Amino acid sequence: MKADICDALRADISARLDGELDERSSVAVGDHLETCASCRAYERDLRRVRSALRVQSAESVPDLSDSIMAQVRSEQVRFAHRREWRAGARIAAVAAVVAALMVLATSLPFSERQPQSASASQIIEQVRTAAQDLSTYRASFSIVERGFPAQVDQRRFSAQVVFQAPERFRLKVRDLTTYPDPRWPANDVDLIAGPNRWWIEQPHTCPVEVLLECSVPQGTSERTVVARQPFDGTSTLPTDIIVPLETLASSGNFEVLERGRIADRQAIRVQMAFKEALPLVTALQPAGLWRSFHPLDPVDIWLDEQTWFPLRFEVRAGTARGRSSWARMERYDDRAGATLLEVRARRFAPDPIGRRVFSVPKDGTIRSGEFDEVAEPGKRWLQPNYVAGLDPHRFGRTGDNRWVMSWSSGMTWLKLTGTTSSDPVLPASAEEVRLDNGGWAYYQPATETLKRRVEVNAGDRHLYLESNLSRAELLAVASSLEMNGERLPRDIARTKKSTVRRLDIVTVADIGFVKEPAELPDGYRPSAAVLSKSKTSGKSITVYYRGLEAEYDGDGIRVSHSPSIKTIVPTSETSQLYDLDGVEARWLLNRGQLEWIDDGVYRSVTVPSGDLATAYLIARSLR
């Protein structure tokens, strides 16, 4: 009898050594061990095995880092065109506390224009026009960043920007902070881009006192891209700092707060969430180490009313639901309402710029965009009949035998890539669109690195359009292609045990267990739906809701419904429980996913960048 008890407890004895037993069972095992010599001996044996393995694990292992990194670097060259390398970190800010704005009012562009009206839709239209008209620009900024790293009260920077449309860009960021230890690296960043070549230099390391796992040597790292494709998203040109075209014209989710004067300029103050303002706020941070912001942190932008140049912008710590847990995870100690980033223009002017300013070095890690430029497009290259009034820019072929054509005007551009070699790889969330010419196309909004994209496929020909034109204009370009796009097969994947199938978005609402959210963030609407069926996990439907023009903080919102999942399985991930109008919902912080079971149907809402406030709002509207 006793042997039976011992046998039954032995797995618990093992789990107790790992601290994986609940308190009650642990006490029960402890009580039993006090009375049972055989189990005590057994526990000693297991402990011996455990400690022997741990001792062994402390033995030296080979240092393979050099050979790993050599392979990684060659990998990087091979896969360069696939990577969305964005040297800069996610967010940041910089600027002198007492930055007096010194605008060169005598040399402003468009200065003969009348002050412009201030409704959001008119601002969008005028910003689009300004972006197409712009040719050269020079500006300097001061930046103050607070809350990172913890040992430094604030960091101060100066930044200089020079731009010549469409593809010449120069940025110089200098770190003016006094750090507690002179060994801390200055967060200095240099970026110079010409049409064919792009170069960046950034600090090589992070402050080891802040980031203990950061064990790389100090210094700077340089990288160069040669044979660069036109408007290559992997070698960024942060032009929103000149005219916030993407920030303002893409989302439209901003509020016009007031008109007033800043440094003798007539200005309009608008406010938006950080997730919408990302192209502007991160423009001065294409590399280096900067703090991050919560997606719903408010951003105030003061825009020059004549030129739409950003005179000043600020990011403040917001009060959205879930922000404090986000801040804990990111290791920030932000006071609600505190200004985390202040950027002020000190000077801006449309000065003519000499070519030497954009002389691009060729140092550091060099990768090739494998773009072979030609003077004229090939005769058999399929072109759109409508290019939104843009001028021809650069044409060429890539190393993997794609043809590339580009058009531009000022900051606005359009690029077409064509191939007959490979099959399209589209995310399930891409929106299926019926074009005016009757063909089918697949649309995706702009992201942090890529602009709006449309794919059209017919037979073995695949055309891929990318542009910072609006969605409507881009679809008009796609419709003018002399090629009728085919609809992709309904089945995305099919095996004996499972099926993943694209559904018609309009018919999804008719499926009994699917509910449509009554609340969605502005600009979001259903873009795609996918049915997954498998023998083991049953049936589930996922509906993708995506921004119309842009999503800078992730791949849209995903809502899943499954009548087959009956329980929420325990997880080791960081999670919190919330009351969802009488039902317990679990928030998985790392996934940005809120899940619950409602009338026998499992539902989950997944949102980008840990934005619990948005997830909660959508979830409530589904209850």
Place this chain on the structure above:
Amino acid sequence: MHEPHPQVVAKARRGDPVAFESLVHSFQGDVWRLCFHLLGNSAMADDVTQDAFVRAFRFLHRYRGDSKFSTWLFSIARNCALDEVRRNQRRRKVTDIIEAQPERAPVRTELGIEVREAVTSLPLQLREPLVMIDILGQSYAEVAETMGIPVGTVKSRVHRARDTVARVLTDEIQEGNHES
């Protein structure tokens, strides 16, 4: 398990090799140990460790932070190691290869050699959770996620693994006593 700072992972995700190299420095030891114990051979562990990091770099853009970085990385390393095991099973038995290749000796103590041999002789399904828990210090839940099995199964498998190793060691000690 010491997790990397989210910003280091974020930078590596964007393709920054400097950030990735710091992840290599932090995790190569544990990845190598995992490979070594799954494969039972140090030369193969070297190759598979390199392969695992190159794959991690290639697919890092898909890492969304759904799980801990270490769990994600170990899943890749585990898959690489299991691929290698399968490849070798197709060619010839892994044990033949182990005998055929010169072995670097990472373990100095006699007890260590016995333990290592005992671990290597375990069936893979018991060896995996044992290595991940006792050598890599992972939690049962993390191992469950990596292996795609319930936490209760992890608990019973790691127990069976320890029980088997303990029996082998006890037998060997007793045999040793008889010999002396």
